[in-house]
Amino acid sequence: MSLFIYNSLSRAKEQFEPLHPEMVSVYVCGPTVYGHAHLGHAKSYVSFDVVVRWLRQSGYRVKYVQNITDVGHLTDDADEGEDKIMKQARLEKTDPMEISQFYTRSFYEDMDMLGVLRPNVAPTATAHIPEQIALIEELVKTGHAYEVNGNVYFSVESFPGYGKLSGRTDPEARQSGSRVETRSEKRDPSDFALWKKAEEGHLMKWRSPWSTGYPGWHLECSAMSMKYLGETIDIHGGGMENKFPHHDCEIAQAESVTGKPYVRYWMHNNMVTVNGTKMGKSLKNSVNLKDIFRDIDPLVVRFFILQSHYRSPLDYSETAVKASATGLEKLRETLRRLKERRTGSGAFDVEPFRLRFIEAMDDDFNTPVAIAALFELSKALNAAMDSSEGVSEAGRQEALAFLDMAAGGVLGILRQDGGAGEGNGEELLKRLECVMGVLLGLRAEARQNKEFALSDKIRDRLLEAGIEIKDTKEGASWSIKN
């Protein structure tokens, strides 16, 4: 059994073999922090979170680097327009640094809600200006870059493989139909900026050998990836819309300097659409995570995302998310029943489900199929628990261990009960259990005396308070609803 990953560069599934055994280097393009994170960010980072979790589950040590782009690049094209972070700073009447810090915190808040594990290293572009300048110097020295009027451009002509990732290898084709007016100071219209001279009033700027200015957008990823992970990394992830030009430029910058392959496996996740159309920061239809979380359990959002494949587009709608919520509740319900320790004598074999799950995850992280395996397990477990023999202690333990690994550790769709720093919550939960014990005892008495009006009242009132009661053969159970 081995892992296969779809490599965007070769456009085929390839068996995964890391450069160094037992150690995997992963770099994923992080957000530009000038606004709150939206559903698209969620899809991307949840997807790669599961990639990292699965690699770790498979026994690899993973070093996961995800940058924060806190240098504002430009609002409309590579050569003109306003710096996005600066623009936001103007709108919020503050300065760029405050903007990037504020939205960085906001980003992590949202990712934490989604159960996305923090990267091992989260470098910011502004903290790596010297590294970027050094990379440019190297490119200039080797003839891959040139300076004009304080701006430095990468010479696309100097790198024969330019465009190999996106398939945009024909210079003519690359230009025809382009919506950007080409700037005359470039030698070739496809050349892209490595360093830009700061215009009047530009706030985020640094000294460099060419001008006081700021780095080009594509540069930071190459510089930071190589700094923290080495000249060749195993996996580089990002959104599909960044294949061209961003990732093609990264390849050009890095490989021109090192002469080595920059990335072994390129992974690109597909986009989120809303009502069938693209959702984007620059469009007005972006669905902000903080807004969604007001109505929907973040883990439901996570589950919803994982119910489709990372390379498939995901269309967001209320009805689809609600359907996911019901489905996730079903899985949680099974787990709850399993934890209630009603041990029987019947054997239960989780192995077939485990194998299906592993097979799905090894097949390019096919989370929808992996989830289908969990639903089948859930159905089988419920049926077994309903049967007269029940489930043996051994079977129960095995199932719990598997669900903890699969649904908890890998997919991250189970609520973490009382993690570190939540001692207070645990304390409260214990008291609640105690109170519920009292209430359910009283209700059981009422039911025994056929005082159904009273028993129903207890149940209804508790439901209003967000606690649901279910009567089963073994007595009443309760759970907290959202």
Next chain:
RNA sequence: GGCGAAGUGGCCGAGUGGUUAGGCAGAGGUCUGCAAAACCUUGUACAGCGGUUCGAGUCCGCUCUUCGCCUCCA
């Protein structure tokens, strides 16, 4: 115009040649004081037209439609 994806049952969403994806919703049933949950039964889908094949959502061609990229974007 160029590059790249995709069109699956009421909805979401897997599936790269041959006995079932899965979830949600719907229908019937079992259980239950009722409810909820759970379980059982139930759906002959694959944009259209040709072609290859013993056999095609699954391969090939054409047509139609949608989406992304070619400007910052996960």
